[in-house]
Amino acid sequence: MDQDEYILIVEDEDSIRLTLRDYLSRLGFRVVVASDGVGAIKQILDYKIKLIITDYRMDILGGDYWVRFLNEFCKDKKVLLTSGFLKPEFPVPFELIMKPYSFKDLEVRVQELMGV
Numbered sequence: 803m804d805q806d807e808y809i810l811i812v813e814d815e816d817s818i819r820l821t822l823r824d825y826l827s828r829l830g831f832r833v834v835v836a837s838d839g840v841g842a843i844k845q846i847l848d849y850k851i852k853l854i855i856t857d858y859r860m861d862i863l864g865g866d867y868w869v870r871f872l873n874e875f876c877k878d879k880k881v882l883l884t885s886g887f888l889k890p891e892f893p894v895p896f897e898l899i900m901k902p903y904s905f906k907d908l909e910v911r912v913q914e915l916m917g918v
Contacts, residue, residue: 806850808849808851809912809916810835810849810856814864825909837860838863842856852880853880853882854882855882856882857885858884884899885900886901
């Protein structure tokens with residue numbers, strides 16, 4: 803794993819976002835966060851993001867538009883989509899983990915996607 807590579811967590815629920823940040827940081831990953839798709843775009847521009855862990859349903863730039871954006875403009879990044887409710891208008895081109903998920907399940911998926 804490249805020391806300059808980051809995981810971006812995009813989640814509109816503060817408690818989930820911050821808990822995931824803390825958990826993945828304790829595992830040794832460099833993590834940045836955003837509460838919506840607009841904030842995530844800023845982080846994508848500012849950091850070398852390798853993996854985006856993102857909620858599907860968010861109030862600002864979420865859902866199908868967010869998935870389409872990631873698929874079109876972030877082809878060089880891995881994406882792990884999280885959702886408790888997923889009803890897209892098209893096939894989702896990313897890996898998916900359904901809420902509620904365990905930290906261990908998330909850890910395994912993150913390690914696979916980060917190549918560690």
